[in-house]
Amino acid sequence: MIDLNEIQTIEHDVLVVGAGGAGLRAAIETSNLGLNTGVITKSLLGKAHTVMAEGGMAAALGNVDGRDNWKVHFRDTMRGGKFLNVWEMAAIHAQDAPERVRELEDWGAVFDRTRTGLINQRNFGGHRYPRLAHVGDRTGLELIRTLQDHGIHQGMDVHMECIAIDLLMDGGKISGMLAYWRETGRFVVFKAPAVIFATGGAGKAWRVTSNSWEYTGDGYGMAARAGAELMDMEFTQFHPTGMVWPPSVRGILVTEGVRGEGGILTNSDGVRFMFDNIPDRFAPETADSKEEAQRWLDGDREARRPPELLTRDVVARAIMREVKGGRGSEHGGAYLDISHRDSDFVKRKLPSMYHQFKELAEVDITAQPMEVGPTLHYYMGGIRVDGVTQMTCVPGLFAAGECSAGLHGANRLGGNSLSDLIVFGARAGRGAKEYLDNLSGSPNVQQEQVHEHMRGVTDFLNREDGENPYVVVDDLQKIMELNVGIVREGKELEEGIEALQELKKRVANVKAHPTSQYNPGWNTCIDLRNMITSAEATALCALQREESRGAHTRLDFEGEREEGLTYNGVVRLNSEGNLEVRKEMRKDAPEDLHKIAHSTLEELEGSRV
């Protein structure tokens, strides 16, 4: 093995892994706090998942409806998350979001405007008021470009196409990271006493997903191997509206903004089926006739919101039910129609949807309905962190954004992710600063560890024969679709977990073409280790939770159960190297927050705090 001195070494105070919204926001914070900051990303700068976000960013600015305030946003978030959210995180998120959004304007973001020139806000599922700051249907692009163009002038070093392999530790504390450059296949050691993960989710473990090749759960795998805990992994959000036709685009997202702007869902009989799928909890706040839904769309403030805008779990299950009941659309989805609105309006408000359907499906959405169906979209669960500092149980390791857990509970509201990124990205940055200020001594990088991690990935290149990693990915996706899908059952989950154990053995034996330079096959081998950890953690949590709550639906345990609210599922790697799941009892809700979450809307409206 090569001597450590011969491996390229780069030193930073903080290494941020990920250059999406959360990573860039964290890096801006640490740079501004005077820390030498490095950012690494699997892709080029500006290409992370965040760029794909469409609909908007939730913040109770109250620009469109003055009755909105952080308390209502907090209440919506808790209700959407079926009260399994970490209370403090949901409150901090709602309180910090407006200022984090306004700050983006100082950095050059250009949101759509209201008539008085303020940031415009749109309606979205589960949000009581128009709350999503947006730019047409390309809000994520605006966010990432703003952070990117501002960030590069704050002193951070961005290392593009540099892929993290494993964390380095010294006496239980973080000391750095082993990574490799895609371009050359060479290794690089980052010496850094604090690491912030902003690595996103693990949607690629499913076949039908809105996620890209980057979403292989690298943060989950690496964090678990370093001793951190994963929480709420059973809560995988299936977005109700992914494209279903043609097959090659299956899963690509159709923004909820379509429904926010008045899109309606119908089945093959032309029935607007969401009216028959309104859960009791939301009935008082949901329109019960087409006529009332129309009045809401026309701006009547007394009218209640259309049922198409119920939370994602509810809509996704309703579409599934129609398809299973033989009332699906031609290619096995539901119809989503916005063609009743003015064609120019549709093109202006939803330009990229118009484009996407026109070019990829040859459908003109201003004249024809779209076909949509559920697609794996988002990980509510993730790395367990302290709600204020974003630190994990591993000293020096932080997590923010989609890769962390806690804010969204059992189900995320649309638009609450982009705001999550900027709120908790900034907080993770501050958390890292505080940690470093109090850290005595400097943790060292140990040669033996580096070698071990290097061997773990070079084996894929060096072995004589082994399996094609792409075939193993396909099989993993099949298992997840079949056994850990949108509706789950104990027996299937158990079989799934068993199948994953078998697959793990195959993962250990995959082989890549022996060139290390820009080799996607090798990269897939490396990703697979993390994907399978994420998949297994998801299945274990799903099996443990014997109820249906939010995004987690068990056929054998219908409905929410009281016991389900007493704990969060937590997974960690035990000393034998196996994942172990347990129930972590929830702390009592802080009294003031409990009160707000259970208040009526009238009690909270207009109370700008």
Added chain:
Amino acid sequence: MSERTFRVWRGNQDGGEFVDYSVEVQPGMVVLDCIHEIQKEHASDLSCRWNCKAGKCGSCSMEINGKPGLSCMTRMNTFEEGETVTLQPMKAFPVIKDLACDVSWNYKQNERIRPFAPRERDPDGEHRMMQEDVDRVQEFRKCIECFLCQDTCHILRDRETEQNFAGPRFMARLASLDMHPLDTDDRIQEVKDESGSGLCNITRCCTEACPEHIGITDNAIIPLKERVVDRFYDPLMWLMRKLRPGKKETVKN
């Protein structure tokens, strides 16, 4: 379903060659799907970039039958029956391997542009801008940084002039800053000197290549050129400015 031949450039900075692959094409498939098939079935080490698969991230740029385009938005049914599809990396940038090329030059150009410099917020802590005043800026901000316009522009393809011109992408970015209602910086000198606006001879190839349909030439470059002319070559405007020195001049369309 039909069989299709792809001719893909394989190699790195030391050279390379075209290799033929055959792919079973299913209805609705785009070029990027076929590349994934090739990786799965024939060449697991074939390099190419992609992320969103929906024309939103600008990663998958390449030359498809000699024409710069996004491979994720190029449908297979746009080719003639039996036509061989040739894939190459973008020509204006140094190749890394196969279809991936080194686009870091663009990131360096971007860093050279002075950061956004906003005016103070209003006393109530808000920024106010009217929609009609930001429409044009929003057009430029649609840019997904696919760099296809940079790849097309003959000034950047020419090694001699390359270093003196920021390229259409960054002219559009400068225009978005210059026309931003909140920006207080005066960027016209920068547009002329550092970014070399004068080098563009308005061929409009960049505009044609832009998958976001941004009016790069007519809406960004020409207005910027006009402002440079007004500033540096128009004696009347020069006199006006002397008489009425102000902050940034208001934008003319």
